[in-house]
Amino acid sequence: MGTRLSTILPLIACALIAGLAYGWSYTFKDVPPMLIRGFQPGAFPRLVAGIIIALSLLGLWHARHAGDDRPDALPREFHLSVLMLGLFGGLVLLGDFLFALMIGCAGLAWCWGERRLPVLLALGLVAPVVVVLFFDAAFQVRFPRGFLINLYYG
């Protein structure tokens, strides 16, 4: 990515997201005048989105003489960590919460270079089970049912 592009792309992205939010706000229902407390429900988000667009344009104006501020390349471990977070998110939604925690913890440690089996077992097995049981017992947190959680809840 060119140096100028790395400076202006985030601002363009901000303006686009704010533009979408601005447009989407027109889909909000209007309420009868007697129910309005100040303004219609869409007015405030439109105001804020408008401010973001204006600020992004101001940022782009400032960036016209921008120098080289390209961030350093990200290492392999970072990409693996993001992938692991994605896998974890998928397992939370589609699989079992405890299993997802096990894979997430051990997977992250593995991605970051941990290869000792006892450590991986402690992180991927013992720690998630202890934490889940602790939250369940101490704070009455009920975890979503899945094939592993069901073993506990019955």
Added chain:
Amino acid sequence: MGDILSGLLALGDPKLLLLIVATTLAGTVIGVLPGLNATTGAALMLPFTLTMDPISATVVLATIYGSATFAGAITAILINTPGTSASATTCLDGYPLALRGEAGRALGVATIASTFGGLVSIGFLFVAAPLMARLAYDFGPPEYFALTLFGLSMLATIGGGSAVRNLIAGAFGVLLATVGVDLLTGVERYTFGTHALYDGIGFVPVMIGIFGIAELLRQSTQLDQERHLVAMSAVKLPGWADIRRIRTTVLRSTGIGTFIGVLPAEGATIASMISYNEARRWSPNRDNFGNGEIEGIAASEAANNAAIGGSLVPTLALGIPGSPTAAIILAGLLTQGLQPGPMLFAEQGEFLGVIFAALLVANLLFIAVGLGGAPIFARITTIPVRILWPLVFLFSIVGAYAIRQSQVDVIIALAFGVIGHLMIRHGFSVVSLAIGLVLGAMVEQRLGQSVAMFRGEWWMLFTRPIALTFFALTLLALFGAQATHLIRKITRKEIAS
């Protein structure tokens, strides 16, 4: 005085006392662990506090804030890595002193300066917060709106990044606060038909995402960083000669730290940087700064701890966070259903007294922790990040889930972790996003009330003197630097011609 007494009496409750001691130790561990700081620590503790009563919850978060900030000095001195960004300037003189075999002396100075700064600022908190809250009795929706707007405008000066990008991040935070069903009209906004978003985006998953998960991703980019613990003898209290040398610096830095803390959104990091520069400017030993000057350590540590009490003043009295960590404390109060301001002190009479007493105990504990426990806590820094951060991840995720017991909150935390990392990488402040999110609902509600109050004639906002003052301060915060620059340029041109 009665409030102080009732606060101290509340400490007679062994549960509360134990809670303060435990959170001081937990905060110290958080402060010395690589990558974790007071803000991340408070964000991670937030889910736990929601099971407590509001006073205990605030005590826990405030104690974590104080102890994690204090503990940052331990790693700054012993491994040249500030445990928190507020201790970055402590490295400059602490580590060279430690390399000379005087780590014990450096930690002793840091402990005394931190404790003094902390104690003075909590005294200030106790006096100033009710006074400020009393002033706010005269505030109506227009004044509160103008004040909240001023708080948001201060985001422009957060950290060292671009003002425009900080403001964009803050505005996105405000926009996020509009997600969910509008409570006044019942209209859905940005819910995309998802039932889980009807109540809006929760503070806790977003905070855990942008402070916890984003930091995890940042840590993954610096796994090759090595930390070397400096050998040290026993930590010792500074002698009279050292105290004489640092006393003026400590007093000045405590004043600077408290004042910077009171300013909306500015926190301990800026306080320590300004204090360090001022100490160097006024010191007869200025040439020794950066080479192990104890005045440098004292300036940084007195200021960053003094900023804590200062930052809690606007947070508790007006509902405007004085620092990033104070924003999390504010989020905790709001999630508990409490509205900071005059009514908080009226309805929760012993609130301030207990917080005062808790911070008093925590600051006194710093002496024991700093002098006795520093060598032990310093060993914690040697825990490999590849073991530490998966555990942080585990607590972050379970914490994010626990509040509403919603899997969507887990996904929100993960998404904001990635968003937060992208923001930091491209110079957008995640602190601005957090403060915008916390203040967003307030600013909309107060603007709506003001417009309704003036029957749609919004320009009447500018006819109220207090509101007008805050609007002027907002303009000053946004354009003050540019205006000064322009005036200087014109003056220089005139002189030249």
